[in-house]
Amino acid sequence: MTSFTSLLSPITIGNLTLPNRVLLSPMGTEMGTPDGMSTPAEAAYYAARAAGGTGLVITGITFVADDFDPIAPGLARIDGDQYVPGLRAIADAVHEAGGLFSVQLTGGLGRNNQYCATLGMEPRSASDNTWFFDPSVISRPLEVAEIQLLVRRFGEAAARVKEAGADAIDIHGHTGYLIDQFMSACWNRRTDEYGGSVENRCRFVREIIAAIKTNAPGLPVSFRISVDHKFDGGRTWDETQHIVKELERAGIDLIIADDGSYEAMDYVFPPYYLGDDCMVTAAERIKAVVDVPVAACGNITPENGEKILARGGADMIAIGRGLIADPDIVNKLRAGHAASIRPCIRCNQLCTGNAFVGKPLGCAVNPEVGYEGKRVLTTAADPKRVVIVGAGPAGLEAARVAGARGHDVRVYERENHIGGVLLPAATPDFKRELRKMIDWWDAELAELPGVEVKLGYEIRPDSAELKDADVVLVATGSHPLAPASIPGIEKAVEVIDGHTGAPLGKRVVVCGGGLSGADFALEIAEQGHEVTIVEMAEDIARDMFSINKVSLDRSLAEAGVRVLTRTRVTAITDSGVVADGPDGPVTLEADTVVSSFGVRPARELVEALTARDDVTDRVYAMGDCVDPRKVGDAINEGYELAYSI
Ligand SMILES: Cc1cc2nc3c(=O)[nH]c(=O)nc-3n(C[C@H](O)[C@H](O)[C@H](O)COP(=O)(O)O)c2cc1C
Ligand code: SF4
Numbered sequence: 326m327t328s329f330t331s332l333l334s335p336i337t338i339g340n341l342t343l344p345n346r347v348l349l350s351p352m353g354t355e356m357g358t359p360d361g362m363s364t365p366a367e368a369a370y371y372a373a374r375a376a377g378g379t380g381l382v383i384t385g386i387t388f389v390a391d392d393f394d395p396i397a398p399g400l401a402r403i404d405g406d407q408y409v410p411g412l413r414a415i416a417d418a419v420h421e422a423g424g425l426f427s428v429q430l431t432g433g434l435g436r437n438n439q440y441c442a443t444l445g446m447e448p449r450s451a452s453d454n455t456w457f458f459d460p461s462v463i464s465r466p467l468e469v470a471e472i473q474l475l476v477r478r479f480g481e482a483a484a485r486v487k488e489a490g491a492d493a494i495d496i497h498g499h500t501g502y503l504i505d506q507f508m509s510a511c512w513n514r515r516t517d518e519y520g521g522s523v524e525n526r527c528r529f530v531r532e533i534i535a536a537i538k539t540n541a542p543g544l545p546v547s548f549r550i551s552v553d554h555k556f557d558g559g560r561t562w563d564e565t566q567h568i569v570k571e572l573e574r575a576g577i578d579l580i581i582a583d584d585g586s587y588e589a590m591d592y593v594f595p596p597y598y599l600g601d602d603c604m605v606t607a608a609e610r611i612k613a614v615v616d617v618p619v620a621a622c623g624n625i626t627p628e629n630g631e632k633i634l635a636r637g638g639a640d641m642i643a644i645g646r647g648l649i650a651d652p653d654i655v656n657k658l659r660a661g662h663a664a665s666i667r668p669c670i671r672c673n674q675l676c677t678g679n680a681f682v683g684k685p686l687g688c689a690v691n692p693e694v695g696y697e698g699k700r701v702l703t704t705a706a707d708p709k710r711v712v713i714v715g716a717g718p719a720g721l722e723a724a725r726v727a728g729a730r731g732h733d734v735r736v737y738e739r740e741n742h743i744g745g746v747l748l749p750a751a752t753p754d755f756k757r758e759l760r761k762m763i764d765w766w767d768a769e770l771a772e773l774p775g776v777e778v779k780l781g782y783e784i785r786p787d788s789a790e791l792k793d794a795d796v797v798l799v800a801t802g803s804h805p806l807a808p809a810s811i812p813g814i815e816k817a818v819e820v821i822d823g824h825t826g827a828p829l830g831k832r833v834v835v836c837g838g839g840l841s842g843a844d845f846a847l848e849i850a851e852q853g854h855e856v857t858i859v860e861m862a863e864d865i866a867r868d869m870f871s872i873n874k875v876s877l878d879r880s881l882a883e884a885g886v887r888v889l890t891r892t893r894v895t896a897i898t899d900s901g902v903v904a905d906g907p908d909g910p911v912t913l914e915a916d917t918v919v920s921s922f923g924v925r926p927a928r929e930l931v932e933a934l935t936a937r938d939d940v941t942d943r944v945y946a947m948g949d950c951v952d953p954r955k956v957g958d959a960i961n962e963g964y965e966l967a968y969s970i
């Protein structure tokens with residue numbers, strides 16, 4: 326068993342001693358008001374991570390100015406004294422919860438600012454760079470007086486942050502935002518004192534660090550840097566190694582390292598495809614050339630974080646989404662309960678996905694995010710007999726919540742395993758965290774005396790088990806679609822069977838390029854099969870979050886998967902697939918054809934029950950049997966239904 330002695334040991338950054346080496350990686354919450362005021366919900370969210378033992382709670386980006394770079398509604402800001410009380414409320418809440426609090430400051434997004442267009446403003450940047458969202462729009466280089474005003478704004482913001490009671494300040498220098506644009510040769514072609522040599526390109530950031538240190542004396546200052554932008558022509562380690570030395574010379578107290586940029590956004594929000602520790606080399610490289618502490622970040626589990634620290638790859642571990650999924654990571658490690666940490670499944674569904682549409686942070690696996698202190702699993706005043714049909718994600722989460730609230734819960738599952746279709750779908754190595762999630766429910770339910778799970782047990786509309794139930798939650802999932810109109814469809818292997826060991830030949834054609842088909846194609850291509858995806862629509866995995874799709878497309882290309890879009894399967898034969906493509910009919914030779922045409926809700930039970938007068942008012946449907954959606958929808962629905970009992 327891992328002891329986590331490195332992760333749980335204290336560390337000093339600047340003059341601030343942290344009780345352990347786990348940072349809440351900066352993440353915007355979108356929980357503020359449209360005019361940038363923070364809210365009690367935001368304070369409660371951060372306080373919960375502090376109460377969970379996190380060594381340092383860092384906020385998401387907080388804007389210091391809107392002089393040149395407009396601030397979109399809902400984003401956190403500290404460009405005026407009116408924002409200090411809200412920030413102080415967060416600082417106080419974090420402190421009351423026993424934590425330490427840092428505020429991440431940004432000078433703006435520069436050429437990555439999408440909100441410019443809404444206001445009809447031209448984007449600003451270090452040089453005349455193309456606007457990220459439309460290369461025909463050229464950014465205006467900031468004038469020297471404007472740069473110096475921005476530096477002053479950092480100083481003013483730092484003074485407000487200190488006044489609000491924060492313990493540290495972080496500078497957002499990654500993701501290709503304005504500061505990154507100044508530091509990086511690919512975006513900085515200035516010929517004045519802010520461009521040219523590395524020293525000159527770092528002048529802006531050196532002045533920012535100095536302004537912060539002058540105006541917030543005593544507060545340690547950390548810096549987030551992307552070590553490798555991960556696109557052709559972007560900054561790589563060759564250039565970054567000189568920049569981090571400049572940062573150290575400028576007095577930075579901690580460097581938080583990752584990779585990526587808007588051009589490679591999946592590194593900023595790494596989906597499951599990128600795998601464990603996907604950017605740890607960023608920290609390792611910096612650590613080899615500087616003496617200040619360095620934090621690693623990106624898909625790092627506590628177990629791997631411990632290993633990274635133990636081998637000297639970093640001094641701290643910044644955990645972002647892992648701490649959204651489970652705010653109590655550190656306390657659980659301290660208590661020796663690492664196995665009870667709820668894993669982040671790296672889906673990006675309700676954290677990044679929400680942020681991208683301006684909605685407050687949520688979580689696929691933790692429905693209490695955004696409701697900290699409100700959704701609390703207290704014992705129900707009037708315990709009920711709850712029957713749950715189906716042990717997929719909705720059923721399991723409902724059982725956990727109902728059981729934790731003291732209800733008497735019976736879960737009936739037709740298959741001989743829990744997890745529903747998640748279990749077979751989680752066979753790829755890159756979906757390891759999904760498997761951990763199923764194990765997590767298994768362990769949680771085993772701890773709840775009022776919950777009994779019966780496997781291999783089918784419930785029918787007239788089953789006696791339903792008779793005495795006060796509440797029946799139906800979570801029967803979905804059925805695979807097998808279009809009868811396709812001759813030879815019976816020759817195809819259903820994708821779920823493919824996951825669970827159905828024999829596959831060397832050449833495989835996957836019919837249907839939705840998320841399920843695409844992930845399966847990737848899994849078997851990585852095992853050495855020659856794989857073709859045939860998809861009728863314009864693109865594969867159209868329901869996938871755009872950032873995850875960046876990773877998926879790259880992974881499929883690297884694994885050599887052939888993707889045929891706008892191609893409709895017309896027949897499945899003994900030798901493969903016949904299809905209609907944009908250029909006419911195509912014949913695809915295959916040893917195995919896999920059917921992944923999608924799913925339809927398994928509504929038979931719920932329809933039969935709701936038709937019965939004696940049970941209809943006790944029956945509720947949830948998860949895919951309502952409408953097949955993403956796993957986070959099923960889990961959140963299961964939580965909410967069970968919570969309402
Ligand atoms: C919803 C969301 C918002 C984020 N916002 C910020 C931010 O404001 N500043 C920042 O430096 N990084 C931001 N990030 C990146 C995270 O700090 C972190 O680098 C990333 O999530 C990878 O770490 P993880 O795998 O531990 O989550 C954000 C990530 C997420 C998921
Ligand atoms: S929504 Fe998904 S990626 Fe985001 S924190 Fe929750 S489990 Fe992790």
